Amino acid sequence: MTAVDQNVLSAISQGEHNDPFSVLGPHEEGRNLVVRTFQPQVEAVSVVDRNDAVLADMTLVYPGLFEATISTDIGYRLRLSAGGNTDTIDDPYRFPSPLGDIDRYLLGEGTHLRLYEKLGARSIELDGVVGVHFAVWAPNAQRVSLVGPFNEWDGRRHVMRAHPDNGVWDIFIPGLVPGELYKFEIKGSNGDVLPLKSDPFGRRFEPPPGNASIVPDNRSMNWEDKDWLASRAQLSSLDAPMSIYEVHLGSWCQSPENQHWMSYKQLADELVPYVKEMGYTHIEVLPITEHPFDGSWGYQPIGMYAPTWRFGTPHDFKVFVDQCHREGISVILDWVPAHFPRDTHGLGEFDGTHLYEHADPRQGAHSDWGTLIFNYGRKEVVNYLLANALFWLEEFHIDVLRVDAVASMLYLDYSREHDQWIPNEHGGNQNLEVVEFLKQMNTLVHSHGGMTIAEESTSWPMVSRPVYLGGLGFTYKWNMGWMNDTLNFFKEEPIHRRFHQGELNFSLTYAFSENFVLPLSHDEVVHGKGSMLTRMPGDAWQQFANLRLFYTFMYGHPGKKLMFMGCEFGQRREWNFESALDWALLDDPQHAGIQRLVRDLNQLYQMTPALYERDCEAEGFEWIDCTDNEHSVIAFIRRAKVIEDCVVIVCNFTPMVHEQYRIGVPGPGTYQERLNSDSSSYAGSGVGNPGGVMAEAICSHGQSHSLSLTLPPLAALVLQAKPAAS
Template sequence: MNTPVSEDHIFPDAELLALAEGHHSGPHGVLGQHPLDEEGTTAVRVRRPLAKSVRVVLEASGRTIELEHLAHGIWSAVHNYGLDDYVIETTYEGGETYTTDDPYRFMPSVGDTDIYLFGEGRHEQLWKVFGAHVREHYGTHKFVQGTSFAVWAPHARAVRVVGSFNSWDGAQHAMRRLNERGVWELFIPGLGAHETYKFQILSQDGMWIDKADPMALHAERPPHTASVIAQPSQHEWGDGEWLAHRASTDPHNQPMSVYELHAMSWRPGLGYRELADELITYLNGMQFTHVEFMPLAEHPFGGSWGYQVTGYYAPTSRLGSPDDLRYLIDRLHQAGYGVIMDWVPGHFPKDAFGLAEFDGQALYEHPDPRLGHQADWGTYVFNFGDSQVRNFLVANALYWLEEFHIDGLRVDAVASIIYRDYSRDEWLPNKDGGREYYEAIDFLQEVNATAYKLNPGIVMIAEESTSYPGVTRATDEGGLGFGLKWNMGWMNDNLRYIAKDPIYRKWHQGDLTFSFVYAWSEQYILPISHDEVVHGKGSMFSKMPGDDWQKAANMRLFYSYQWGHPGKQLLFMGQEFGQPSEWSEDKGLDWWLLENDTFSGIQRYVAALNNLYRSTPAMWELDNDPAGLQWISGDDSQNSLLAFVRRDRSGGALAAVFNFSNHSLEGYELGLPSGGAWDEVLNSDDLAFGGSGVTNDTLIANGAPAHGHGQSVSLRVPPLGATFLRRR
């Protein structure tokens, strides 16, 4: 039976008004169903402004309970049938009746363990709890399909969910605050995937602000800024063999020749799925071992190339859905290619819909602008000392590794993270008066240690531009814990050297050889990245001196030295065929240049380098061990010549000779560590690559001692060229 309503005295008018207007911080404490005694007496309250009549229909008994209006559109009834699943029937003045479920009858969809782990800053799968998730959630007697929402907003007075499903009226979907940490939650029954939404946050100063979900798994395509309720993944992975092999090997001592690309402009118009076919076909010809995607997380401004992220958990919708990206990575793995992604945990943009002042004041960013503002990029810097912010970032790294099977993360701008004074005139010293950002260093150690522990075989890569010690040293030894570091010193020195006219190079031999002084101080990648071919720096081709033939020869020589030098390699798209124009994200690469033998010759040579590299353990097996290199000649500055032997663990040897002068060296006596036959396995001056044809047949090392070695060969060394000799 229905018990007469007499609840209007229980709730102050101000509280009912707050419920009606959607700024109550605990709506579930009033709305929904609530037991009043142990005998089954139950109160039901709902928010239905402008309704003519409201009733609830109990599922177990089929009984209908008429509700009476309290105030401000809040309706209530008391019945004696106990807690039950129910629906709400609402009739309006026009006679229309709508039947809906009640989001306020459900227990929290965020569990106590999740709240505890997040409070400790140790929730390693945070993306499964926060954000929006289509799921089943238990009501009173059964599970109900719907979408759960959870967000962290500790400074908020109230939080609401607004979206396409409620005509962007957040008053009907106010969230409840679960704890003092500021976790807010709401389960909306019957709500499914693909709807757009935002969180509407009431700040301490009384302003409502609309924010995209920091942990949305999908987002609208820019310039639109709403989050999207993601469809639960339907992708069935087929890369089990790849992952098993990855887990059993050490990537730091395996071949790694990386092709860096900007997915949106490699071949404009291709989505993730179309990229799979075309990129794999291209890689099969070029034989790189890995691809590295510039950031794929959602970002509002295409001109940032993805380095100003607003959706850290949302693959950019410019190219398709999250499952489309899974498909691309799966296909790359099955074709034998590793996948690295750029990750940007150092800073984020100030867009009003994003992380900036998320709940009305500094939350993700450090509140002191001397630490929280990065003037170079006009961005905010994460508050690395906050446990929840660090949890957000650590979990984000794990998200990409686990949910998308990414093989490695290249961490952007590490120097800007670890130094408090990075590009700042005014900065805040640490507790010891120094410039090191201890909390940020702790964060990097945590993310690296956790990533390696949970994902065997992955690699964490630092773009770190200073001489900070121990970037690739283990965290338990005080290092940052990265596996590899971009060798920016090598890049700067060698680009400066190769740009010089060959007649002047003999006075700058030190630029060429200095990298060997510190070659094993860290575990390195040698990068020619996008940063070297933008903002007026010109392309690699344009950096080279001389006419087009000399430019092409210099490029083949430079790449020979890059591949022969200890360390992994990285080359940005377009440079593998010598694109003369500077890269722009607004257009695709100049693929038409491959009709010209000058550029197709460069491309064929890079493919040949990769094939030699893949098949020659001496070029990578001891990258991180001085025993992997033996000098032949490092001081022949008169001839601008450099020569050394690369070795593998089983005794295999490859001699590499580089002539940076513009004249050939006929009959050059080259010392070698052992006698016998040495085959020329690759020569950058081969006619097949557009060279002049100064090559060698098989060489027999039986000459007089030279360069400190007991044997020598008489060798033809091509102008602006390199030759690789393998001991038979």
């Protein structure tokens, strides 16, 4: 038996050796095999065969290091003895890497779109033995070890195999089972051992104060949404209705058992039927990717591949998504590829270098949020994010990714002073690497049947135009300008609105420059802004009437719709992520009226092609009159693809009833109220035009016919002609 240099053995025992597979495990020596193992916690080790027969007792050649010679490799095992107890294990160092040549090549190239199938923790069977394969990217590390309760968090005992061609380290631990905690102990390039790191590809994490990753189970999901996925492209077309209910899962409603978060399964049983009953087509969940701080609402993720532990297991989240699809509801996931928190167990300085983030804080740090920015110029980082987008589509059947903070990604000088950013190669402030990343991401998601929505608040051109036309490739863009202008208009007392009507009308000058979503999101009901109801002026009656008017105007305006939870029944207090919505308010007829209105708006919206088919086409909208500032009245037409199929919408932004108010209409017939936001069924005053109004052959507003209407106070009418009998 050839003796191993004592310095090598010392390095192994001290956790200083960066290639333990060259020393430990089986090694050919002539016709025999020399087996070495490092077991500092035991007194004696024997090599046994698969029938537990002893092949050789091992010799202690260095503290904790045992060695023996056997005649052949027959899938040996190790019998460990300590304190009168024995345990038989498979030797991790006798197993080859399951990473194939193609995998290693693609990992090195940064083009492995299914990284999540190779990196992280995976329960597999290798050479007939069941265990868990671990792999992590840490190209600048001197040494990477897997640690956990299974090895008493001892970084010397499971040092991983290095793949220098791609910077990946891996090891197979036989006998390990789902549910085990684990982390990576990494020695940086300068020789320092870093704080223990969670798995960037971890599928599960333990709750605070712990932050270890958890070996996931490989329980299969019995998906029942095959038909849904097959029809998803049609449901996702621009001419389909899209009414989104945005939800923070932790505060929608509390579990009656413990006054705490509902589980994914409870939400599947209660939230999904509610959304269906209310007529929404989509549920958008605030980020459920794992995050360390409740108060970030998920927008500072640390586990991009893990549904948060707060509401259950990954399988439970799949059940939630499947239930949504079974009820005909699409699922939108808020996705945050813009930044990540600085927590020491996360991605920051992962291998002792600025691996996932830029080294220069002018590029790599968000001073506003105290977070780190991904390095979009590094191919492996882009690969990590692209694979993550695909992961949520394929593993969890997510339909849409709503990409957060796109503006902060696109501009190098976003929220920075002149000396706090670095221009691009052309001297500009556009982040060209982000532009390329977003184009790749959107192309990838669309090619796999998904959609994307950009939360982008600037005038960056062609956000929702195809990549092949020079756009960023998003399906939709949030219309932040519409939201700001409309809320600014509505906060004015009605007597002053005649001076601000331009704010209300301005959005129609650019409404078709992008494919827009009209967002009333969580951002509008936090940080001292109040609720949607309390942002309306006047006494209680006027606040409710204004809110009903606002919502009806929103559903008439071109663009898909988004409403944050609680807005649909006029929650009075500002949203607080720590407590459930005030569902008891529905005992009040005024709040119940708001909820009934929103339900009816959703139903009317889906039943009326004129309200959605041409959201993204200028031909789908026509002003009747937007100039009557003195009465604060506007009227417009929405048209379907069949141009004769249209509705007329009239809004009165004052608390005055306008009698015999004449507006032009596009043709003859009796125009009936499809919806009146002042209806008594919504706790309104009940003023309106019961039975409908016959169009007269009197030209008005450039139209061939006109109506003489009663306009209810602070209300909107949705009118549609019933053709006159021939």
